[in-house]
Amino acid sequence: xxxxxxxxxxxxxxxxxxxxxxxxxxxxxxxxxxxxxxxxxxxxxxxxxxxxxxxxxxxxxxxxxxxxxxxxxxxxxxxxxxxxxxxxxxxxxxxxxxxxxxxxxxxxxxxxxxxxxxxxxxxxxxxxxxxxxxxxxxxxxxxxxxxxxxxxxxxxxxxxxxxxxxxxxxxxxxxxxxxxxxxxxxxxxxxxxxxxxxxxxxxxxxxxxxxxxxxxxxxxxxxxxxxxxxxxxxxxxxxxxxxxxxxxxxxxxxxxxxxxxxxxxxxxxxxxxxxxxxxxxxxxxxxxxxxxxxxxxxxxxxxxxxxxxxxxxxxxxxxxxxxxxxxxxxxxxxxxxxxxxxxxxxxxxxxxxxxxxxxxxxxxxxxxxxxxxxxxxxxxxxxxxxxxxxxxxxxxxxxxxxxxxxxxxxxxxxxxxxxxxxxxxxxxxxxxxxxxxxxxxxxxxxxxxxxxxxxxxxxxxxxxxxxxxxxxxxxx
Numbered sequence: 001x002x003x004x005x006x007x008x009x010x011x012x013x014x015x016x017x018x019x020x021x022x023x024x025x026x027x028x029x030x031x032x033x034x035x036x037x038x039x040x041x042x043x044x045x046x047x048x049x050x051x052x053x054x055x056x057x058x059x060x061x062x063x064x065x066x067x068x069x070x071x072x073x074x075x076x077x078x079x080x081x082x083x084x085x086x087x088x089x090x091x092x093x094x095x096x097x098x099x100x101x102x103x104x105x106x107x108x109x110x111x112x113x114x115x116x117x118x119x120x121x122x123x124x125x126x127x128x129x130x131x132x133x134x135x136x137x138x139x140x141x142x143x144x145x146x147x148x149x150x151x152x153x154x155x156x157x158x159x160x161x162x163x164x165x166x167x168x169x170x171x172x173x174x175x176x177x178x179x180x181x182x183x184x185x186x187x188x189x190x191x192x193x194x195x196x197x198x199x200x201x202x203x204x205x206x207x208x209x210x211x212x213x214x215x216x217x218x219x220x221x222x223x224x225x226x227x228x229x230x231x232x233x234x235x236x237x238x239x240x241x242x243x244x245x246x247x248x249x250x251x252x253x254x255x256x257x258x259x260x261x262x263x264x265x266x267x268x269x270x271x272x273x274x275x276x277x278x279x280x281x282x283x284x285x286x287x288x289x290x291x292x293x294x295x296x297x298x299x300x301x302x303x304x305x306x307x308x309x310x311x312x313x314x315x316x317x318x319x320x321x322x323x324x325x326x327x328x329x330x331x332x333x334x335x336x337x338x339x340x341x342x343x344x345x346x347x348x349x350x351x352x353x354x355x356x357x358x359x360x361x362x363x364x365x366x367x368x369x370x371x372x373x374x375x376x377x378x379x380x381x382x383x384x385x386x387x388x389x390x391x392x393x394x395x396x397x398x399x400x401x402x403x404x405x406x407x408x409x410x411x412x413x414x415x416x417x418x419x420x421x422x423x424x425x426x427x428x429x430x431x432x433x434x435x436x437x438x439x440x441x442x443x444x445x446x447x448x449x450x451x452x453x454x455x456x457x458x459x460x461x462x463x464x465x466x467x468x469x470x471x472x473x474x475x476x
Contacts, residue, residue: 123193124170125159126215130197136217137259142210143167149259152404164204167211171201185305190285195220198263198287216259222289225268233261233398234408235445237469238428241411245394246272248461249351250454255364256398261406262355263287263331265398269353273327277351280320282313283331296323313337314375317344330354338371345391361395361412365422368392382420389417393454395424401432401441408445413452427452427470446472 123130129138129148137149143161147154161167175182175191182189187206191199198216225239234242245252246269254269256262270290273279280296281288288297298320303310313330314337320328321344328349333341333356345352358364365388372384397410409430415423427450432443447470458465 123173124166125161126170126213129157129159130193130215130217133219138213138215138217140167140211140213142207142212145209152400152406164210167213168203171203171211171213174199175201180302181305186302189302192285192287196287196289198285218264218287218289222267222271222291223264224271228265228268231406233265233406235428237447238408238411238445240465240469241427242269242396243272244458244463244465246270246351246353247274248454248458248463250393250457251345251350251352251391252354252394252396253364253392254353254355254396254398255358255361256355257357257359257400260398260400262398265396265408266329266331266353266355269396270327270329273351277326278324279327279329280323280325281329281331282316282320284313287331288329290329296325314340317341321349325349326351328352332356333368333371335371336375338368339375339377339387342368342372342387342391346387358397361397361410361424364395364397365414365424385417385420385422389414389422399430403435403440405441413454415453425450425452 126138126140126146129135129146132148134150135148136152139147139149139154140161141147143164143166146157146159146161148157149155161170171182171189174193175189178191180189180191182201182203184203184205187204188202189200191201193199193215196218198218200214201212203211225243228234229236229239242252252269254262254266267288267290270279270288270292273290273292275292275294277292278294278296279290279292280298281290282298282300284300286297286299298316300313300316301309301311312335313333314335317328317330317337317340328341328344329352330337330341331354333354341352341354356364356367358367368388369381369384372379372387392414395410395412395414396408397412398406399409400406407430408428410426411428413425413427415425417423426448428445428447430443430445432441434442436442449471451467451470455465
């Protein structure tokens with residue numbers, strides 16, 4: 001092909017390209033006003049982009065300053081090896097870094113220093129929530145979502161972790177001193193904080209949102225019966241009755257749903273036990289805070305990395321009977337240990353206390369039957385019911401109501417077995433009458449007017465309860 005013909009072809013291609021561009025531009029100019037408006041809406045405004053850029057730059061500066069400060073703290077720790085002596089210097093370190101680099105001016109120095117102190121001395125970003133007396137529970141749902149419970153209601157906080165590794169660091173800080181482990185082979189763990197607060201952690205691949213922590217806080221000063229009366233959990237008459245039941249060595253079972261306050265009530269009941277008795281407590285993670293001197297606390301143990309070495313609640317219940325206990329207190333019955341507990345109650349270990357999950361006293365009886373069958377012993381239902389009827393004297397039903405308040409809704413006597421049915425009789429119950437304008441539950445805790453069958457047993461123990469305790473005030 002000659003040079004001239006090649007040039008002609010190039011010119012044709014350029015002409016066609018130019019023509020296409022002109023057609024496209026014309027068609028875009030001839031668009032309807034509606035389409036132009038929609039295009040304008042899609043394009044973000046310069047102000048929005050500027051705000052995002054400012055926020056990003058502030059976050060980056062925050063992270064950079066925190067990273068530099070963290071490095072300097074690590075260097076100081078190598079020299080001093082004492083965290084308590086470093087903490088007062090952290091703010092001074094931050095001021096020096098900001099003086100050296102002007103780009104850090106304007107960052108929230110106090111917030112960065114507080115975060116680093118929480119990481120060093122506490123449990124990271126959630127440390128302020130754990131120190132807040134109004135917060136009763138903390139729930140970390142991954143690094144960017146943290147809830148807390150205030151006055152029985154769940155509230156979303158502005159607390160955030162840096163990333164999933166930051167959450168994992170806090171979990172390891174909690175479980176490491178207890179000899180527990182958490183990793184992909186064992187992605188769930190129950191533990192406790194130094195103040196006795198209960199911790200449950202679960203990590204990926206089981207937790208899809210990221211590492212998840214649930215902390216049930218406990219008061220530094222354990223609640224006493226007067227506190228529960230003040231909270232409206234129970235009445236003075238109910239407190240007198242429960243005090244008498246514990247001192248008369250009746251076997252008592254606290255039932256209720258998750259977060260209803262079973263452990264708190266069990267702790268308060270255990271304070272009625274005379275100080276001259278030997279108490280053995282058995283729990284998955286030690287939570288009970290008993291005020292007596294003679295207390296032996298036992299805690300179950302999960303299996304090791306090879307799947308061996310586990311010590312269950314059932315093993316501990318069996319062992320506790322060889323420890324000469326006056327009282328056996330079981331934190332929660334949830335499996336085959338129910339059989340061993342019932343046998344202990346039926347063989348001279350009176351005055352035992354325990355908790356379990358259920359919606360009502362009748363449901364608690366059914367659950368106990370199921371848990372006994374989990375022991376793998378082929379017992380007829382009637383034999384199991386005879387064991388339950390002979391072992392348990394009182395069931396205390398606790399509930400968390402819609403307004404977040406926790407109340408003992410029933411105190412029920414286990415009267416015995418009639419035919420194949422265990423007979424239950426309510427001694428006290430909560431009568432709900434409705435809700436007020438603020439959504440608060442309106443109701444009252446009243447006696448049913450029935451005196452328990454074991455009243456003579458109370459009198460034989462030298463305990464006298466006035467008759468008006470079992471009668472509603474309106475009836476007088």
